[in-house]
Every structure is written in structure tokens, then in C-alpha cells.
Amino acid sequence: MCHLTVATHRWRLVFKMLTEVDKLRYSWQLDVPGFGEREQLTLKNSTALVTRVGGIGGPVAQSLAAAGIGKLILAHAGKLREDDLNRQILMSRDQIGESRVKCAAGTLKRFNSDTQIEVFDENVNNVNIDRISSEADIIFGCAPLFEERFLLNEAAVKGNKPLIDCAMYSMEGQVIPIVPGTTPCLKCIYPDDPEHWQRKFPVFGAVSSLVAQIGVIEGIKILCQFDDPSLGEMIRFDASLMNVKKIRLLPRRENCPACN
Numbered sequence: 001m002c003h004l005t006v007a008t009h010r011w012r013l014v015f016k017m018l019t020e021v022d023k024l025r026y027s028w029q030l031d032v033p034g035f036g037e038r039e040q041l042t043l044k045n046s047t048a049l050v051t052r053v054g055g056i057g058g059p060v061a062q063s064l065a066a067a068g069i070g071k072l073i074l075a076h077a078g079k080l081r082e083d084d085l086n087r088q089i090l091m092s093r094d095q096i097g098e099s100r101v102k103c104a105a106g107t108l109k110r111f112n113s114d115t116q117i118e119v120f121d122e123n124v125n126n127v128n129i130d131r132i133s134s135e136a137d138i139i140f141g142c143a144p145l146f147e148e149r150f151l152l153n154e155a156a157v158k159g160n161k162p163l164i165d166c167a168m169y170s171m172e173g174q175v176i177p178i179v180p181g182t183t184p185c186l187k188c189i190y191p192d193d194p195e196h197w198q199r200k201f202p203v204f205g206a207v208s209s210l211v212a213q214i215g216v217i218e219g220i221k222i223l224c225q226f227d228d229p230s231l232g233e234m235i236r237f238d239a240s241l242m243n244v245k246k247i248r249l250l251p252r253r254e255n256c257p258a259c260n
């Protein structure tokens, strides 16, 4: 069992109780050993920031809504294009040219109307990061570029809130659950900005979705303090060989500019 204390959880002024509909809707997951009404209540009273809502962030947002997260904050700039549709499952072809994040919000709203959704039709940058992240209890970093991932890392450390860093390339994917003060942060792991990181890279939607689902499972474990999140570890898979492994990370860097 995880004995983490997630000090970041921000109980709302209006605390929402589970309704009879909630108990019915989530009854199949309430049967998961270790996950009960207390954990469901935590999800219902939690806010998750998901940036962005593409091949990884889309399935992240959908699985969080399915699990009963109280509020989703979605950040993603730009309009839907034909070549987004192999992986951006919250959007459809008749929406090409429309705002991606608004398309995603519409799909999620129809899927679970009890999940509150706030959208930012912009990518995270050093001007808007505080405004977009301040309300979140947990951050799911699903952005392709390190510049944005490092900004999310800084926001997580500054706000003392967990970050689930999700990334992929071609048939490989990785998830790093980060809890400030407990695990190394993203900057501890990547002290130098990685080179040769490109904006466009090979993606199968099924592979990005696999990264997303691993990220959501780890995020729910941390948020609800249930089961054993992979703290201090990187979860890595190679879908070509169907290998999944966990890599133990080095301890936090004493000279880390982000978390020390």
C-alpha cells in the first residue's frame, strides 16, 4: 500500500458527496480491491489538468472522465486537421478546422456530463502556466516538447502537486510519476535539455493510448492513495516486442534548479 500523503489535495469549498447514481455508475470499479467509496469521493472532488488533448492527452482525459474525476482542465491550441485523426479520439472528421480542445470538451461532456470541464485554447507557456495550472490537484503532462514538459514540472514543484509525465516515440512509450519532495522531478532526470526532439514523430494511436492508460492508472493511484504507484521509477514499454519494464531512477539531484 502507498503511505504517501498528498498534501496538495485541495478540498473544495463545496464538498460533493457520492450520489446513488455515482454508486451505480462506478459500481464495477468500486469492486476493485483497495478502491472504495472513499477513493471515489476523492476522484469526484479532484481537478486534473491535462495538457494537451492529442494522442496521449485525449485518452487520458476520457479515462479520467470515465473514472469519475470531478473536473478536467484541458489546454491545447490549434484547430483539428485531417492528420490528427489517427490518434485524437475525442474528435471526428466533420470537425476538421474547429478548435481541438473544444471538440474534445464536447465529446467528454456527452460522455460524462457530471465532469466539469474548463478549456484553454492555448498551449502551456511561461506566461499562462500559473493561470492554467493553479486549480489542479494533479497534472497530466501529455505535451510532445520538452519546453512544455519542463514548464509543467516547474508548476508541479511550485504547487506541490503530482505530475504524471507521459511521452512516446513510434512504438515506445514511457510514463514517469512525479511527486515533488518524494521523487526526482523531470529536471532531475533530464538536467540538460534533450537534443534532437522533434515536433512531428511516428505515432500509432493505439501506442499513444497505451501510454495514456498507464499514466491514468498511476495518477489515480497517487491521487486516491491506493495501491502502489511507481514512485521513483520510469515505466517504459516497447510495443514492438511487447516488453514492459520499470527503471529505478537516480535520487533527486541536490543541485536541481527545479526542485531544490
Ligand SMILES: [Zn+2]
Residues within 6 Å of the ligand: 184, 185, 186, 187, 188, 189, 252, 253, 256, 257, 258, 259, 260
Ligand atoms: Zn529536480
